[in-house]
Amino acid sequence: MPKNAxxxxxxxxxxxxxxxxxxxxxxxYFIANIDEAKLFRTFNGWAISKRILDKFSDLKLRNVxxxxxxxxxxxxxxxxxxxxxxKGILVAYGGHSQYVLPIKNWKxxxxxxxxxxxxxxxxxLEKWAKSEAIPxxxxxxxxxxxxxEPVQERMFA
Numbered sequence: 001m002p003k004n005a006x007x008x009x010x011x012x013x014x015x016x017x018x019x020x021x022x023x024x025x026x027x028x029y030f031i032a033n034i035d036e037a038k039l040f041r042t043f044n045g046w047a048i049s050k051r052i053l054d055k056f057s058d059l060k061l062r063n064v065x066x067x068x069x070x071x072x073x074x075x076x077x078x079x080x081x082x083x084x085x086x087k088g089i090l091v092a093y094g095g096h097s098q099y100v101l102p103i104k105n106w107k108x109x110x111x112x113x114x115x116x117x118x119x120x121x122x123x124x125l126e127k128w129a130k131s132e133a134i135p136x137x138x139x140x141x142x143x144x145x146x147x148x149e150p151v152q153e154r155m156f157a
Contacts, residue, residue, distance in 0.1 A: 002059060005123040009051055011095040015124065018052055022117050030056075031067040031116050034077075043089050043100045046077060050090065050097040055129050056081050068106075069113055076113050077106040 004022040007030075008015045019032030030052070040047055046068050056064055066084065068077040079101060088099035 002061070002128060003123075004117060004120055005128050006120050007052065007125050007128060008122050009049055009096070009125050017122055018049055018125075020116055020120055021128075022120070024115075026063055028061055028064045029067060029116070030064060031069060031113065034068045034070050035072060040091075040093075040100045043091075043102055044104075045089075045100045045102040046106070047091075047093070047098040047100045048084055048088075050099055051125060053081050053084055053099060055125055059129060067113060074110060074112060076109045076111060077103070078109065079106050 002021065004020075006017050006020050008017045010016075019030050021028065021030050023029070032048075034046060038046060048066065061081075064081055066079050066081065069075075070077070083105060084099045084101050087105045088101040090097060090099055092098075
């Protein structure tokens with residue numbers, strides 16, 4: 001299972017954080033904050049990088065919930081990778097391909113989502129998918145804290 005991290009992708013020779021991936025039990029979440037500027041007005045929807053969805057598929061991740069959080073309006077948008085791919089519109093924009101999912105295909109809820117972990121490491125999408133050496137994190141409240149290796153006591157000092 002991939003580790004909890006802020007996923008970042010490279011395009012136009014620069015790294016751009018896309019959102020947080022984290023697991024709670026057997027459910028995985030990808031959450032990103034959005035605002036008015038991120039709305040694709042042509043399609044009246046929110047977009048996600050095709051590379052993110054492809055990586056979820058390549059890793060055979062199941063039970064992934066995608067949450068877009070519009071903090072200013074206290075609105076949450078919920079969907080799944082399969083809905084993005086089946087009902088989304090694939091467009092080339094911003095130097096990479098994105099799926100735009102019209103708002104009518106999202107589940108919308110008023111309120112806040114504050115259970116996402118804080119202080120996660122930012123990781124390149126490709127390294128995140130391959131790395132086994134990423135430190136494990138535990139949660140203190142909703143803050144991610146690296147789990148240190150247990151120190152073994154020496155029998156003879």
